[in-house]
Every structure is written in C-alpha cells, then in structure tokens.
Amino acid sequence: MDSENALSSSRLVVPNLPVSKRVGSLLRSMEYFVQNPPNGERDDIESAFYSAVLDQQHARPDFGELIQDFVAARPELTTTHTRYLLRSSFQKIAVRQHADYPEGFNQTKWKNIISSYLDDSSIKNEIVSDLHNRHLQTNIKDRYKSLPVIIGWMRANKRIGHEVNILDFGSSRNHGLKHLSLMDKISGVRFSDTVVVEPISESPAGSQDTLVNERHTAAFNHHQNMPVNLRVGLGIDKESIDDPTNAEWARANLTHREFKEHKVDEYDLLDIMPVSQNVRFQQYDLLDADQSKFFEVSPDDQGGFDIVSMFTMLNQMSETDRHRFLRLARRYADPMGVVVVQDFARVNQDLSTDIEFLDADWNKGFSHRTIVLDMLKPVKYQEAFLYATGRCDKVQIAVGETAVKLVAGGNTAAVNLAEFLDVTSV
C-alpha cells in the first residue's frame, strides 16, 4: 500500500484493528508528512518533529514502547488524531520551556528535545498522562463565524427576535461564545474576513483556483461582523475553564505554524478578556449518565435554545457517543431553532438523516463543514458552509444544491444566500 492509500485508509476508525497495525499506520502517516510537509514548506517544523519522532522511536526502545502503549490505550482515535496528540503533548513542554518557540526547531533540535524529555521522568510521565487522557482541545475563534450568519438567516425568517440563546457543547475555553459576545463591544477583537468562492465540485484540488464571489463574500462578512445580542450563551465542556493546566493544554493544540505566525497572541488576548456577562461556562461531562447535574441548561423562557452547536467535537468520539450527543442536542433545541454541527464530516449522500464523519485533517481542502438541522424539519441534515481547513479561514457556501436547501429552509426555491438573507444591497 503506498502512502496515499495508507493515509486514506486512516479515514475510518476500524474497531479491533491490532495495535501493531495502528502503530504502523501512525508511523506511515508521519513518513508521509516528512516527505510532503503539510501546507508545503510553510510547515517544515511539523515535518521536522515527525522526522525526529521516527528517528527516536528506532533509536530508543522506551520511546517505541511509549508509542505502542499510547496507541493501545486509545482505540477510539484515528491515525490523524493520534499523530496530533503526539505533537501537542511534546509541543506543550517545548512551549513552556522555550519563550521563542518554534524558532530553530529543526529536526536535530527536536531529536535532542525528545530524548531529553524521555530522560526526565517527571516530564515523561506528564507526556504519557496527556497521551492517555487528553482530547484534542483547540478553540480557534474563527470556527464560530458561521454562527452570526446563521443568526442572520434565522432573523430574516422571524425565527428569533433581537436576542438569541446559544448552547455550545464541547466549548473548550469558551472562546467562541466569548468572541461572539465581544463583537458588539469596542474590543477590537473581530473575526478575520472570509472569502466566499463560487460553488464548485467536491474536488479539493479544484478549490485552489476557484472564483471569489464578491457579492456573497460581502454578504458573509457583513453578517459575521454584525453584533450578536446574546441573551444566554452557555458553553459546556468536561474540562474546567479555571484549571491552568487545561488552558496550557488547549494552547499547546495550536499548530506550529500558528505559533510561528503569532496567532497565539490573539488566542492569549481572548483568554484574558473578562467573560461577557451573558456568556457562561458549565463544567459537565455530556456522557455522564446522571443528567441531573446538567441543571443549568434551560434558558429563562419556556422554549429551548435557538441554536445548539457542536464544533469540531463529534469527530473525536466513537460512533455510539456521537449519536448520544446528537440526540442530546435535539433535546435542548427550541422547536423553531437549529442544531449546528461543524466538523470534518458530510451529510450522507444516500441518507440525509445521517452524518458521515471524515478524517480530521486540518490541512486538507474543504473537508470541514457546517451542517444544520432545522428543528422545523428535523428529519434532514443540510450542509451550509464548507471551510478550506479546520481553522476556517476560507469558506464556500456549500456544494451546489445544498446551499439552496439551507437558504430555503425546507422550501426548495432557488435563492442564493445573499438574497435569502435579504442583504442584496451590501
């Protein structure tokens, strides 16, 4: 099997695959990215890390065992997740110890660093503990920019008034909701602008030279920069927002490139900003059987939440748990509201009542999507936006017909998003 095939086979989590096969798949995926740096030369640091890992797991049997035990302990994870967790657990220590990280982190430096971390028993234990227990925990605020656009759509359809109630599952550091509510303050924190390209075929290669749709881009940016009047913004995560080790872990989940490009400054800024009075956080494991602990979830009126969102969360779950989350989300959504799933996923072509989850590759073109379940028609998932990467800096308004489906909210009239939102003049 060549590397490309080895990679695409990592799309599925195959239950009960022998540990040796899963370790093999992890090593092959790292070999692939050594040869093909993600995002070309710009991500040479990531390749340098993988190259050093490959080298050291040959040189040091204890490192080979550590990787083997980690893979054995996490049967639910895809190869890509396994690779990212390995990266984040080492990166966390490197960031702590080197103020100028990732300056100078070439293959030789990573090799020495990996070796020195393995020789230090307390650091090694920390890495092992992160590998065995942590979830990927990023909270890039740009992911949340689809929400103001969906809010615009709901408002245009008289689903909501001036204010909106949002319940966000798996909100990590709650940056997304915080950012939404800060947009109406003079905070200077804004979403980055979005480019909307013309609907194209699903081919990721085609996404490189597509035409920018100026009108849709203007409409999208207009909506994403509109103030969001949150009445209740509630983020739920099983990790505590107050525990500094959780904050350190979430920060370590940024990519090397994001550290290099000082995205981390923006991230830190959002972290120290006071939480807006309408944004709350609740620590709760959504898989906990004891639902009575989940006491705060009702907004103060009779209905449910206008929007229940799950961003880049379900992907890391087992199939069974995904469905538990999706059922839970419906339960808390208002009958006039929507459930929004944003993930490496797509609506099942044959069965629009089902979502297919894909490999969480942050660099691959347009596999990160926003999928909406309209509670007025709760039998169908509809694709709303596609993002170029998991960092959500480029968007496409869905593929072909699916855009029409969202904009028409169940009525199949052929209107585009701008017309639908009644913003043709922007």
Ligand SMILES: C[S@@+](CC[C@H](N)C(=O)[O-])C[C@H]1O[C@@H](n2cnc3c(N)ncnc32)[C@H](O)[C@@H]1O
């Ligand atoms: C990749 S992060 C996504 C964070 C945020 N939604 C975003 O897109 O930026 C996934 C989050 O889901 C949370 N999570 C995982 N399992 C959970 C559970 N059973 N209950 C609550 N939160 C959970 C993790 O702690 C983590 O913060």
